[in-house]
Amino acid sequence: MLDTKKKSIEEYNYALPDERIARFPLEKRDESKLLLYENGSISHTVFKNIADYLPEKSLMVFNNTKVIQARILFQKETGAFIEVFCLEPHTPSDYVLAFQTTGHCVWKCFIGNAKRWKSDVISKHVTIGTKDVELSARRISEEEGTAFLVEFTWNDPTVTYSEILENGGQLPIPPYLHRETCERDKETYQTVYSKIKGSVAAPTAGLHFTEAVFESIRKRNIDCEEVTLHVGAGTFKPVKSDTIGEHEMHTEFICVRRSVIERLIANDCLAVAVGTTSVRTLESLYYIGVLLADRNWTKDRELKVLQWMPYETTSDITAVEAMKNILGYLDATGQDTIKADTQIIIVPSYKFKVVKSIVTNFHQPKSTLLLLISAYVGDDWKRIYKYALENDFRFLSYGDSSLLKVD
Numbered sequence: 001m002l003d004t005k006k007k008s009i010e011e012y013n014y015a016l017p018d019e020r021i022a023r024f025p026l027e028k029r030d031e032s033k034l035l036l037y038e039n040g041s042i043s044h045t046v047f048k049n050i051a052d053y054l055p056e057k058s059l060m061v062f063n064n065t066k067v068i069q070a071r072i073l074f075q076k077e078t079g080a081f082i083e084v085f086c087l088e089p090h091t092p093s094d095y096v097l098a099f100q101t102t103g104h105c106v107w108k109c110f111i112g113n114a115k116r117w118k119s120d121v122i123s124k125h126v127t128i129g130t131k132d133v134e135l136s137a138r139r140i141s142e143e144e145g146t147a148f149l150v151e152f153t154w155n156d157p158t159v160t161y162s163e164i165l166e167n168g169g170q171l172p173i174p175p176y177l178h179r180e181t182c183e184r185d186k187e188t189y190q191t192v193y194s195k196i197k198g199s200v201a202a203p204t205a206g207l208h209f210t211e212a213v214f215e216s217i218r219k220r221n222i223d224c225e226e227v228t229l230h231v232g233a234g235t236f237k238p239v240k241s242d243t244i245g246e247h248e249m250h251t252e253f254i255c256v257r258r259s260v261i262e263r264l265i266a267n268d269c270l271a272v273a274v275g276t277t278s279v280r281t282l283e284s285l286y287y288i289g290v291l292l293a294d295r296n297w298t299k300d301r302e303l304k305v306l307q308w309m310p311y312e313t314t315s316d317i318t319a320v321e322a323m324k325n326i327l328g329y330l331d332a333t334g335q336d337t338i339k340a341d342t343q344i345i346i347v348p349s350y351k352f353k354v355v356k357s358i359v360t361n362f363h364q365p366k367s368t369l370l371l372l373i374s375a376y377v378g379d380d381w382k383r384i385y386k387y388a389l390e391n392d393f394r395f396l397s398y399g400d401s402s403l404l405k406v407d
Contacts, residue, residue, distance in 0.1 A: 004311060005245025009241065020389065021176060021399070022395060030209070030210045034050055039405070042384060051216040060359075064194060064228055066195060072084045074122040074123070078116075085110040086107045087109055089106075106140065126168035152164070227278060229281045239371075258335075264323055269319035272355075280344055283354060284340065284342040291305075305342040346372040360404065
């Protein structure tokens with residue numbers, strides 16, 4: 001693992017011309033290009049044909065998280081604008097409870113123009129139907145260097161925080177798009193299967209799927225299951241350290257139903273992961289199963305996959321055995337879903353446990369997402385990206401897609 005940590009991030013750099021960044025989606029989601037990579041062979045087609053390149057009776061796993069309107073813009077009496085970017089709930093920390101809470105909550109946030117906002121309370125009016133609700137925010141403390149704890153209060157006890165965000169917030173499209181959020185983004189920056197609120201960035205590999213694509217998938221007897229990983233703002237950040245080992249991954253919340261675990265076991269724990277977030281969720285499940293091998297199956301146990309656990313843990317249990325440990329834990333604690341935090345980083349030298357194939361977009365240079373792709377296809381990532389650049393592929397969140405298969 002020492003050699004992995006010492007790898008220079010510069011090895012995962014490439015020249016991405018500005019004009020290749022897709023700033024807006026295509027009119028039809030499934031008309032995007034689909035690069036096909038299989039054991040070194042590269043070609044391409046149109047995304048709507050993806051089912052033709054998936055083996056019958058495959059198991060596809062999707063991340064059903066939904067992007068929240070996490071950016072709240074306040075204006076102080078001095079005229080200064082303060083942007084509060086809600087990252088994750090603090091009090092209550094449970095996502096469902098946080099969105100249902102009324103009157104008061106605390107979130108971990110990024111703050112734009114923080115030097116102009118010290119200890120005073122800032123407010124804005126939010127129109128919700130016929131109601132005029134006053135939302136106030138107060139900085140409580142600084143946390144983890146760049147993030148702050150912010151207390152929100154509002155004067156209508158019938159209004160939930162979910163309604164506050166839906167009516168008073170803005171959708172946080174990626175900063176590398178270099179434009180403001182537009183009304184259309186509220187639809188196009190969500191997958192058609194998004195359900196569970198909590199992300200501040202979309203699982204963009206899923207943006208290409210339409211009902212027509214799902215119909216073609218069903219005709220090939222390919223099963224689809226859903227997991228939840230709430231994507232954090234760290235997904236926007238390129239690695240700024242010189243080496244991989246110096247980069248600290250952000251923590252993300254995952255939630256997976258028992259039925260998904262059972263379906264994975266039935267499929268010998270071989271899955272087609274739609275997006276890097278699904279990859280991180282599926283691979284994290286294996287290491288949660290490793291943690292639970294000690295049979296310490298108590299409901300209040302904190303389950304967290306630390307960043308370097310896959311490289312520092314020696315375990316010879318199979319993926320199926322790991323999933324059975326999770327089922328045992330759910331049985332013992334009377335739960336129907338496994339909830340955990342993951343900080344997993346997937347970089348070259350990583351050994352995949354569950355993921356058989358990956359559907360993914362084209363990522364930023366020197367990003368943890370590109371490191372993940374390199375972990376899967378090796379140095380062929382350079383050939384893949386060279387092919388995409390030479391064949392007019394569109395890059396990043398609203399860009400084109402790829403189907404990667406390695407035996």
